[in-house]
Amino acid sequence: MSVEDTGEILNDIFGMSLGQAKYLERFITSKKLSNLLELGFAHGVSSCYLATILKENGGGHLTTIDLASAVHRRPNIEQLLDKLNLKDYVSVFYEYESYNWRLMKFIEEYGQPLFDFCYIDGAHDWNVDGFAFLLVDKLLKPGGWIIFDDMDWSFGSSPSMREMPRVVNMPDDVKNTPHIAKVFDVLVKNHPDYGNFEITDFGWGIAQKIH
Template sequence: MLEKLTDPTYQILSRPDKSVLRYLDAIMASNPMHPVFYEIGIGIGATTLPVTEKMNNSGEILLFSREKDVRALASDLLERGYSNVNANWGSPNNTYSGYHFELAIGAVEKRLPMFDLAYIDGGHVFHLDAPTACVLKELCKPGGYMIFDDYDWYLGKSPTWSPAKRPATAIEYDQRQIETRHVKLVCQLFMDTDTRFEFVGMDSDTVTYRRLPDATR
């Protein structure tokens, strides 16, 4: 998968998220041996690769995306000498399978570790990212971060998902859903109202929340 990072066809997907790397540096400074990083939606590994390099086999990286993509990326990283990538949380390719369900099952069964930083860059639609946010909030360590990408993205402006480009979108979603910024809606409903979390800031189209160090469940 990592070969796509140098393929001009994937140029728009080849830039790592700056907020993730900045907050990871802060985490590594205070907890260099055992940080836990979640990535929800891995794209082509543009953010995963520099995160893996920075962590340098310390702690654990858990990837949540389609199973075939998770395994391909983990294999590429292993070839580069990085063995701290957990590829066991990929989802099947069934229509209603997804990272939201893997997270829920893992949390209920207590098989997922608490994380220091979670980067959410998945489907950007409410039915996937609303339950994802709810589960992640309970897995976030006090002082940990949740970073949401594409805060202002919406189906109607997508170069691949807008009804003009993909007519099926107008059948699958009503006009309100097509025009609504789903990630923003998730943050407004589940993050901004939770007193355990504070809004840290926005960088470009990425928003960051931090769980307060003294926050209780």
């Protein structure tokens, strides 16, 4: 099954677009990436695309993490993976509060880099994703890559979140600042071990661990 075939099945489900998936297919294939980490999967659309890419490339594995509440989505990630016969390529983890707890467990358990790629499309929050980057850094192999989704997203611009009491009560700068752009500009670009920075037309921030 190709990325295009997967896209036809997932077309009406909220998540990654086919255009983004085809970009990732070129990116992952050209750089020979095979041990993937994903932070935030929602319904699992992006996870299915990543697993499809691995299957098409002849092997590899995706580890993906989201909140426990994601199991109640319809469809949910496991239903989609079953439908597409991709479960063997994916390990799904559910966490109560944040994927950072699972990242801590990985660091404790393995004590060395595991992944050559990480796709972050989760909390979109400075406090969560700034710390997530520092944890991912400990798990990312030298030469590995990180892609941050939604560089231009803010709580105040989100149709689904801007009226929530939590967001209404935020200070204006917290509400209207794109948090992922701050993570990328303040933490990633200033980190001595990262380079080859790029901002794509999709609003993705890309960086490579060069040391």
